[in-house]
Amino acid sequence: MILKKTLLIKEGSQLAQEHAAPIHGEDEGTTTGLNHRKMLMWAFLGSDCMFFGSLIATYLVYQGKSLEGPLPIDVFDIPVTSISTFVLLMSSMSMVLAYSALTKNNMKGFRIWMISTAIMGSTFIGFQVYEFSSFATHHVEIDCVNPGELTKYEQHIFDDGCSSGEAHAESHEGLKPQTNLFGTTFYTLTGFHGAHVTLGVVWLLSLLLLSFKKGVITPEKNLDVDLAALYWHFVDVVWIVIFTVVYLFGVFPGF
Amino acid sequence: MSTFPISIPRPVHPTGIWNWVTTIDHKRIGILYGVTAFLMFLSGGVEAILMRVQLAGPELDIVSAAVYNQLFTMHGTTMIFLAVMPLSAAFFNFVIPLQIGARDVAFPRLNAFSYWTFLAGALMLKLSWIGGATDAGWFGYAPLTSVAQNPGTGIDFWIISLQILGVASLAAAFNFIVTIINMRAPGMTMMRLPLFTWMSFITAILLVLAFPVITVALIELTFDRYFMFNFFNVANGGSVVLWQHLFWVFGHPEVYILILPAMGIVSEVIPVFSKKPLFGYKTVVLAGAIIAFMGWMVWSHHMFTVGLGAVANAVFTVTTMLIAVPTGIKVFNWLGTIWGGSIRFTTPMLYSLGFIAMFLIGGISGVMHAVSASDAQQQDTYFIPAHLHYVLFGGAIMAILSGIFYWFPKYSGKMFNERQGKISFWLLMIGQNVTFFPMHFVGLDGMPRRIYTYAGNMGWDFWNGVATGGVLILLIGFLLVMDNIGRHWKNGEPAPPDPWDGRTLEWSIPSPPPEYNFEEIPIVRGLDDWWATKQGDSYKEIPASGGSGENGHNIHLPQPSYWPFVSAAGLFIAAYGVVFNDLLIPWGLAAIGLTIGFVGVYAWSLEPVNDPEEDSTH
Amino acid sequence: MSQELSAEEHTGHPTAGQYFRIAVILCVITAVEVGVFYVEFLGHWMIPILFVLSASKFTLVAMYYMHLKFDHKLFTYLFVAGFILAALIISFLLLLFGVYS
Numbered sequence: 001m002i003l004k005k006t007l008l009i010k011e012g013s014q015l016a017q018e019h020a021a022p023i024h025g026e027d028e029g030t031t032t033g034l035n036h037r038k039m040l041m042w043a044f045l046g047s048d049c050m051f052f053g054s055l056i057a058t059y060l061v062y063q064g065k066s067l068e069g070p071l072p073i074d075v076f077d078i079p080v081t082s083i084s085t086f087v088l089l090m091s092s093m094s095m096v097l098a099y100s101a102l103t104k105n106n107m108k109g110f111r112i113w114m115i116s117t118a119i120m121g122s123t124f125i126g127f128q129v130y131e132f133s134s135f136a137t138h139h140v141e142i143d144c145v146n147p148g149e150l151t152k153y154e155q156h157i158f159d160d161g162c163s164s165g166e167a168h169a170e171s172h173e174g175l176k177p178q179t180n181l182f183g184t185t186f187y188t189l190t191g192f193h194g195a196h197v198t199l200g201v202v203w204l205l206s207l208l209l210l211s212f213k214k215g216v217i218t219p220e221k222n223l224d225v226d227l228a229a230l231y232w233h234f235v236d237v238v239w240i241v242i243f244t245v246v247y248l249f250g251v252f253p254g255f
Numbered sequence: 256m257s258t259f260p261i262s263i264p265r266p267v268h269p270t271g272i273w274n275w276v277t278t279i280d281h282k283r284i285g286i287l288y289g290v291t292a293f294l295m296f297l298s299g300g301v302e303a304i305l306m307r308v309q310l311a312g313p314e315l316d317i318v319s320a321a322v323y324n325q326l327f328t329m330h331g332t333t334m335i336f337l338a339v340m341p342l343s344a345a346f347f348n349f350v351i352p353l354q355i356g357a358r359d360v361a362f363p364r365l366n367a368f369s370y371w372t373f374l375a376g377a378l379m380l381k382l383s384w385i386g387g388a389t390d391a392g393w394f395g396y397a398p399l400t401s402v403a404q405n406p407g408t409g410i411d412f413w414i415i416s417l418q419i420l421g422v423a424s425l426a427a428a429f430n431f432i433v434t435i436i437n438m439r440a441p442g443m444t445m446m447r448l449p450l451f452t453w454m455s456f457i458t459a460i461l462l463v464l465a466f467p468v469i470t471v472a473l474i475e476l477t478f479d480r481y482f483m484f485n486f487f488n489v490a491n492g493g494s495v496v497l498w499q500h501l502f503w504v505f506g507h508p509e510v511y512i513l514i515l516p517a518m519g520i521v522s523e524v525i526p527v528f529s530k531k532p533l534f535g536y537k538t539v540v541l542a543g544a545i546i547a548f549m550g551w552m553v554w555s556h557h558m559f560t561v562g563l564g565a566v567a568n569a570v571f572t573v574t575t576m577l578i579a580v581p582t583g584i585k586v587f588n589w590l591g592t593i594w595g596g597s598i599r600f601t602t603p604m605l606y607s608l609g610f611i612a613m614f615l616i617g618g619i620s621g622v623m624h625a626v627s628a629s630d631a632q633q634q635d636t637y638f639i640p641a642h643l644h645y646v647l648f649g650g651a652i653m654a655i656l657s658g659i660f661y662w663f664p665k666y667s668g669k670m671f672n673e674r675q676g677k678i679s680f681w682l683l684m685i686g687q688n689v690t691f692f693p694m695h696f697v698g699l700d701g702m703p704r705r706i707y708t709y710a711g712n713m714g715w716d717f718w719n720g721v722a723t724g725g726v727l728i729l730l731i732g733f734l735l736v737m738d739n740i741g742r743h744w745k746n747g748e749p750a751p752p753d754p755w756d757g758r759t760l761e762w763s764i765p766s767p768p769p770e771y772n773f774e775e776i777p778i779v780r781g782l783d784d785w786w787a788t789k790q791g792d793s794y795k796e797i798p799a800s801g802g803s804g805e806n807g808h809n810i811h812l813p814q815p816s817y818w819p820f821v822s823a824a825g826l827f828i829a830a831y832g833v834v835f836n837d838l839l840i841p842w843g844l845a846a847i848g849l850t851i852g853f854v855g856v857y858a859w860s861l862e863p864v865n866d867p868e869e870d871s872t873h
Numbered sequence: 874m875s876q877e878l879s880a881e882e883h884t885g886h887p888t889a890g891q892y893f894r895i896a897v898i899l900c901v902i903t904a905v906e907v908g909v910f911y912v913e914f915l916g917h918w919m920i921p922i923l924f925v926l927s928a929s930k931f932t933l934v935a936m937y938y939m940h941l942k943f944d945h946k947l948f949t950y951l952f953v954a955g956f957i958l959a960a961l962i963i964s965f966l967l968l969l970f971g972v973y974s
């Protein structure tokens with residue numbers, strides 16, 4: 001019993017010391033030594049996984065259930081989307097380089113990488129705007145080809161003004177959210193991703209502006225940038241999933 | 256100089272309404288939550304009374320069928336989102352920091368934001384009565400919610416207010432996850448956390464993971480209604496069953512979000528009034544975690560009659576019956592705690608014992624319709640309201656009342672009238688059984704739920720009359736509870752710091768606690784640390800190092816802020832703008848609201864937690 | 874304990890060069906993905922291949938760019954809990970809707 005008590009005293013004083021020990025920076029005085037805000041950020045990202053998970057689940061459940069075209073195979077342009085995917089991946093690299101430059105007290109490098117991240121993010125949004133508008137005005141005109149070369153959607157709208165055995169396809173119907181289930185689920189999923197990217201760009205630019213104010217963002221006070229970076233990379237990994245599941249699988253004939 | 260660019264001075268209002276608007280003290284926010292949620296509970300009660308009056312006899316015509324639909328929908332939504340969840344949140348706010356030995360929560364301003372957002376959502380939903388409330392059930396099954404079926408604004412109000420309430424719940428849940436992990440006093444390891452804090456922690460994790468699902472489902476519904484998307488439009492291939500899945504993927508964890516904090520309260524009250532440590536602490540924690548995990552794998556038991564197929568029904572039957580095991584473990588742990596204890600039958604203890612009995616009945620009828628074959632008979636009959644009221648009224652509300660009385664001395668600093676408390680307990684206990692038990696009979700007799708009246712020759716009128724009579728007893732019981740609380744909050748006997756001979760840290764500080772809670776941050780050496788201290792273990796004399804001593808001088812507390820309130824107000828305006836999006840300029844009001852919210856969040860994030868200049872004056 | 878961890882965190886962080894190499898790997902994987910997509914004889918084998926490739930990209934970004942490899946395990950738990958649950962719910966829903974049957 002006495003032994004137990006001494007042990008307890010020891011434990012207690014150790015704890016007291018640990019607690020009193022000054023921990024530098026913003027993690028001061030937390031139980032785990034981890035920063036409150038960073039922990040909140042990770043909990044939020046876990047929660048956001050469920051958000052995108054539900055949107056992706058809706059997309060996949062409705063895959064191939066559209067009653068009429070255009071379908072993914074009619075509108076997707078994989079090379080173009082590959083480029084925008086590349087841009088977003090590179091923006092993630094530029095983001096870590098910005099954070100890395102900041103921690104090394106290279107403010108100029110930090111600002112350059114922040115700007116380039118924001119620009120690449122905006123470029124990605126630009127690609128998405130282009131993609132959405134080109135899908136929405138998707139127009140098919142094919143002169144007199146073998147019907148076997150047409151997709152289901154194109155066949156659906158062909159008329160026969162060609163010589164025997166050939167088909168002519170023409171369409172003025174674009175892909176709008178209201179058109180079919182594919183439009184509904186695709187625009188909602190990628191649209192919410194785009195909204196996340198847009199918010200990220202606003203966040204990065206705000207931090208960039210703040211960095212010109214003295215003492216707000218310094219090599220020691222880098223948490224704001226760290227958190228924005230986490231958010232940015234998360235948006236990137238969500239796109240990695242969307243690119244594979246929506247775009248690549250979407251055009252795959254097995255689906 | 257502070258980094259805050261807009262030079263609006265920090266609010267300094269020691270008293271009055273502005274103090275409440277700008278407060279970020281977790282105890283005050285807890286009280287705000289509690290009072291608001293109790294008012295909402297009363298409004299949900301009024302809706303229930305109207306329904307019961309309408310059903311008192313066959314073919315009555317007190318409310319119309321249309322109003323009846325609105326009544327049951329609003330009653331369900333109110334009780335779940337505006338009463339039980341925020342009442343639990345009131346306890347999270349008030350109790351958790353005290354139990355873990357902290358001076359506030361991790362994000363005090365986010366906490367204020369949670370409350371004001373909750374209030375915005377609650378007002379939003381309740382104001383929808385003007386112009387016709389939602390009437391598609393609290394589950395809002397598609398296509399009842401489609402524009403074609405339901406062109407009014409009721410559904411829009413319902414969608415938007417649930418989204419706002421979701422924001423409030425998520426903000427609170429993030430806050431409490433971080434608070435519980437990161438604000439524990441030295442020595443307060445996870446396995447020394449009081450049970451209520453543990454169950455709240457599990458609840459917060461459930462909230463964080465479950466709410467995004469309903470958010471997505473509601474977004475999809477919004478797009479369907481506002482922009483003619485096809486998510487639940489069968490004509491274009493959409494599936495109404497998808498809504499049911501998404502809703503219940505959220506909805507079943509939600510059930511545990513409602514009941515786990517209640518179980519936590521009971522696990523606090525029973526050891527104190529049995530004068531014994533909780534039997535099998537680790538088992539109770541583990542059982543709670545298993546319930547939370549398995550809660551994700553049972554959702555389709557709400558959909559047994561949809562036609563998911565034999566395999567799916569069988570799988571969900573098995574998982575649902577399995578979840579009864581950890582729940583049963585908890586019941587046995589509570590019984591084991593009471594066994595051989597020196598029991599004091601105080602008001603909070605009576606409510607907790609009532610909880611065990613009522614929750615057990617609800618649990619057993621729950622296992623009955625866990626069997627999909629049996630559920631095929633019970634689905635959409637009054638047997639289901641009987642079950643869910645035994646777990647939510649007999650369970651959650653009894654536990655919450657237990658908590659209201661148990662912590663009453665702590666939050667009010669006064670004592671309530673024990674005699675009156677006991678009388679009201681027995682009234683509520685008798686009242687709820689008279690109200691809800693007959694629903695089992697009429698349910699098995701085939702009376703469907705959600706009908707506004709029934710024919711006289713069905714044989715349902717006697718038990719329906721009895722149930723309506725029970726509501727009268729409940730009403731008297733609640734009036735007594737309110738009188739007890741209201742009167743004694745003002746004029747009760749001053750409460751000692753530790754009136755119940757408690758076991759956890761909140762009883763080691765004065766009632767009501769000072770603004771800074773703990774003059775010195777306690778050092779915790781074991782489970783039920785305060786109890787051990789009172790047993791005279793001398794090792795507790797070691798002074799804690801974390802405190803700053805001297806009656807609260809030099810204790811840095813976060814300062815009040817306007818911005819949480821402003822942000823929540825912006826959200827409220829924006830929500831109105833979404834419902835009435837064609838007012839004057841299309842979407843103009845929504846844009847104004849969002850701008851206010853955006854400015855609020857921006858100013859908030861630029862405002863330091865503590866103004867450095869303020870600090871230097873200490 | 875916490876101090877040890879934070880010390881490790883500072884020394885263990887990748888350098889700019891390492892970040893760049895990871896970016897190159899990410900690009901190569903993306904290029905392979907798009908390439909695989911055009912290889913028609915793979916048939917249904919394409920699905921698991923693309924799945925593994927995108928999962929490895931995801932893991933690289935999460936571990937290195939988001940520092941999960943160097944940070945406290947708790948952050949990984951918070952994130953992975955949401956991720957795994959989302960994956961489970963998606964799989965359950967697809968099974969229930971019989972998409973691939």
